[in-house]
Amino acid sequence: MSVDPVFRLSVPPVVDAFDFARRGQVVSGAFSIHRLQRLLEGLLEQPIGEATELSVAPALPGVVRYAIQGRVTKDDASQLVVQVQASLVLECQRCLGPLILPIDRTTVFELVRRESDLSDDEPDEDDLDAPEQIVGSPKFDLCELLEDELILEVPYVPRHDQCPETAELDAQADEIASRQEPPSPFAVLGQLKKSK
Numbered sequence: 001m002s003v004d005p006v007f008r009l010s011v012p013p014v015v016d017a018f019d020f021a022r023r024g025q026v027v028s029g030a031f032s033i034h035r036l037q038r039l040l041e042g043l044l045e046q047p048i049g050e051a052t053e054l055s056v057a058p059a060l061p062g063v064v065r066y067a068i069q070g071r072v073t074k075d076d077a078s079q080l081v082v083q084v085q086a087s088l089v090l091e092c093q094r095c096l097g098p099l100i101l102p103i104d105r106t107t108v109f110e111l112v113r114r115e116s117d118l119s120d121d122e123p124d125e126d127d128l129d130a131p132e133q134i135v136g137s138p139k140f141d142l143c144e145l146l147e148d149e150l151i152l153e154v155p156y157v158p159r160h161d162q163c164p165e166t167a168e169l170d171a172q173a174d175e176i177a178s179r180q181e182p183p184s185p186f187a188v189l190g191q192l193k194k195s196k
């Protein structure tokens, strides 16, 4: 996004959503994931993010970073651009080992005045940039919005792409295979490719 966020220790505030958009306000910061109780339900215990490391370790588990920008489009639509970054510790459902899920999600929300203003149209799947409609209010909780964004990123069945044990077994199998076969340049090439 266009803003250069400053990650001060802060939780997204409750704002007047339309006012926030009209003024083009920006809030950004970082805070402990332990403030997001709805998100934490059902997750493994998350590490406590060290406040002192916020500026140097953006992907540190236990820390949520965010930047939220208000804006009004040429068509006079009030929007919120919400960017959230976090690393969640999940449990792989295949090997039951810990799995770090890095999240970096940006969503454009378009504010409407009331629920009846929400469009009934099916969202255009092809248009990833199409804003998501949301009901704005004078007491709009940006932190809840952020939490919803993170909850959407939690997979129903988290799994490693390749579980650590399996990777080790594969490596051992490769080693055994390489002992049995006479070494050839192609085998070496294969090894190089695999190691990438």
Ligand SMILES: [Zn+2]
Binding pocket: 092, 093, 094, 095, 096, 097, 159, 160, 162, 163, 164
């Ligand atoms: Zn696994």
